[in-house]
C-alpha cells in the first residue's frame with residue numbers, strides 16, 4: 001500500500017522533491033519522479049513542496065463519509081495538535097462540529113499518550129536500555145528501521161499513542177467500532193493502515209487540512225458551533241506530545257527517575273545528525289525524544305502552513321495542558337502495548353571507481369573542472385548523481401548544466417554557421433547578441449560589438465520603430481548603402497526580454513544578378529529597337545516603290561520589341 005500518489009502528467013521535472021527529500025527516496029524515471037518505497041519514511045515533505053501538486057495524499061475521506069452514511073459507530077481520536085491549528089474559540093466547538101458530521105464520539109489521542117507515558121517511565125525505571133529513543137512519530141521509526149537499523153535496540157519497544165488509543169477504544173467499545181484518527185500527517189496514515197504490526201487498530205486517517213475542507217463543504221463554521229465536552233477525561237500533561245520536549249515534560253511529571261540524560265531533537269536534519277552521532281557511539285544513557293517535523297507535530301505536513309498557526313498551536317497547547325499526571329483511568333494489556341522493530345535497510349549496489357568515472361564522462365564530466373556540483377538535479381555532487389544513475393534512480397538527462405550546454409552549443413552552431421546576420425539589441429539600442437556573419441559585415445568582433453550601440457554601426461530607424469511599435473517587420477527589402485548591400489530585414493520584438501531580434505538576409509548577390517539581367521534585357525531591347533527602326537525604314541522604302549502599306553510589318557516588329565521588354 002502507498003499513501004502518496006503521483007500524477008505523472010503534472011510532474012514538471014523540477015527535481016525539487018528530490019532536492020528536498022533528505023533520504024533520497026525519490027527516483028526519476030523517464031523524467032518523472034517516483035517514490036522509492038523501500039527508502040521512504042513518509043514524512044510527506046515532497047507533497048508539501050511540489051509546485052505542481054504532482055503528489056497527493058491518498059485520502060480516506062470518502063471511506064469515512066461512507067461509514068457515517070451507513071450509520072456505523074465511528075469514534076474520533078483527535079491528535080492534540082488540533083489546538084491552535086483549527087480555527088475555533090473554544091475547543092468544545094470542535095467536538096460539536098465533529099458530532100454534526102455524524103461521528104459517535106470525539107476523544108483526544110492524548111488519552112493514548114497517557115498510557116504510553118507510563119510505559120516510558122517504566123522503561124526508565126527498569127534502566128535496561130543504554131539509550132531510549134521515544135517518539136510518537138512513525139516517520140522517525142521508519143527512519144531508524146530503513147536508514148539506521150543498527151539503532152533499533154534503542155527504540156522504546158512501545159506502540160505510539162495513536163495505536164494505543166485505537167486499541168483501547170476497540171477493546172472498550174467493541175471491535176466493530178471504527179476509529180478515525182484526525183491529525184497532522186501522512187506518516188500516521190502509513191502506521192495505521194499499511195504497517196502489518198499496527199494495522200487494524202485505527203480504521204482511517206484524516207489530515208487537518210482535509211477536515212477543514214470537509215467542514216467548509218458542509219457549511220459548518222467552528223466558531224458558530226456550541227461547546228461540547230470531549231468523551232474522555234482530561235489527559236493533562238499528555239497534551240504536550242505534539243510540541244518539542246512534550247514527551248520529556250510528560251514523563252517528568254509522571255515520575256521519571258533522573259537516571260537518564262534527557263534530550264529533545266526535532267527536524268529531519270537534526271534527527272539525522274543526532275542518529276549519526278548515536279551510531280558513532282557518542283550518545284550514552286540518554287532518553288531522547290525525536291520528532292521529524294521541526295517544532296513537533298504542530299508543524300506536520302497536513303497542516304496549512306500559510307496561516308502560520310504552529311506558534312499559536314504551541315502556545316495554546318502550553319497554556320491549556322495541566323502540568324499534572326492524569327489518574328490512571330485507562331490501561332492496556334502488556335501485549336497490546338509492545339512493539340517490535342525490523343531492520344529494513346536496502347543497501348544499493350555500489351559502482352566501482354572506474355564505473356563512476358565512465359558514467360561521469362557520459363554526462364560531460366570528464367574531469368573535476370567540469371564537475372560543478374551545483375545540486376540542481378537533486379544530488380549534492382556530480383559523483384553522487386553518477387552513483388544514483390548506476391543504481392537506476394537518476395537519469396543522465398537530469399543534469400541541467402549539461403542540457404543547457406547542449407542547447408547552447410546547438411544554438412551556437414546556428415549562430416556561427418548561418419549566412420544571415422543575427423543580432424539582438426535592447427531598448428537603449430545596446431547590442432546584446434552578435435553573430436559571426438555580423439562580425440564579418442560590420443568588421444567588428446562580437447566582443448567589441450557587445451560594448452557598442454547599434455546606431456554606431458547602422459541607421460537604426462527601422463529597428464527603433466519595431467522596438468517602439470512592437471510591430472514586426474518581415475523580410476523588408478532595404479539598401480544598406482554604407483555597406484554596399486541589399487538586405488531583407490526581419491525585425492522581431494521579444495516581449496519576454498524587452499529586446500529586439502534582427503535577422504538580416506544578405507540578398508546583394510541576387511540583387512546584382514537581377515540588375516545585370518535587367519541591364520542585359522534593356523540592351524537587347526535597345527538593339528531590337530534599332531533593328532526595328534532600320535527594318536522599318538527599309539520596308540517603307542520598298543513599300544513606297546511597290547505602293548503598299550508597312551503597317552502590318554511595323555506591328556509585328558513592335559510586338560517583338562515589347563515581348564523582349566516584358567520578359
Ligand code: SF4
Nearest residue numbers: 011012014015017050
Ligand atoms: S517537485 Fe518532484 S513531482 Fe513535483 S514537479 Fe518537481 S520533480 Fe515533479
Ligand code: SF4
Nearest residue numbers: 021040041043044046
Ligand atoms: S515522503 Fe519524505 S521520505 Fe518519502 S519520498 Fe517524500 S520527501 Fe522523501
Ligand code: SF4
Nearest residue numbers: 137185292293297300
Ligand atoms: S513529527 Fe508529527 S507531524 Fe511530523 S511526521 Fe512525525 S508524526 Fe507526522
